[in-house]
Amino acid sequence: xxxxxxxxxxxxxxxxxxxxxxxxxxxxxxxxxxxxxxxxxxxxxxxxxxxxxxxxxxxxxxxxxxxxxxxxxxxxxxxxxxxxxxxxxxxx
Numbered sequence: 001x002x003x004x005x006x007x008x009x010x011x012x013x014x015x016x017x018x019x020x021x022x023x024x025x026x027x028x029x030x031x032x033x034x035x036x037x038x039x040x041x042x043x044x045x046x047x048x049x050x051x052x053x054x055x056x057x058x059x060x061x062x063x064x065x066x067x068x069x070x071x072x073x074x075x076x077x078x079x080x081x082x083x084x085x086x087x088x089x090x091x092x
Contacts (some may be wrong), residue, residue, distance in 0.1 A: 008037055019085050023077050033066035035059045 015036050024030045039059070040067030049068070055059040 009034075013038070013041075016085070020078060020081055023081060024073055026071075028063070029067060029071050029073055031044060032063055032071070036064055039064070 015032070017030075018032060021030055024033060027045065035056065036052070039056065041047075041048055042052065042055055044051050044055050049061050051065045053059045053064060
């Protein structure tokens with residue numbers, strides 16, 4: 001059963017994701033980044049692509065899989081940005 005939609009995330013989620021937008025060269029990459037992070041933050045016990053896609057409206061397994069395995073983006077660059085973002089936050 002589809003439980004959530006990407007649009008159901010709080011506004012702060014999209015603002016946080018926007019800090020990574022310049023790393024991704026395609027709109028689809030930006031969308032799937034949000035879908036993937038949303039899936040990781042979701043309530044499901046299982047954090048696999050199949051479960052993430054099953055739990056959210058408008059999210060498909062194939063798009064998530066392509067984003068993680070074939071899309072041209074640099075995981076190290078995303079991780080470095082994550083560290084910068086977290087270091088700017090007074091709560092971390």
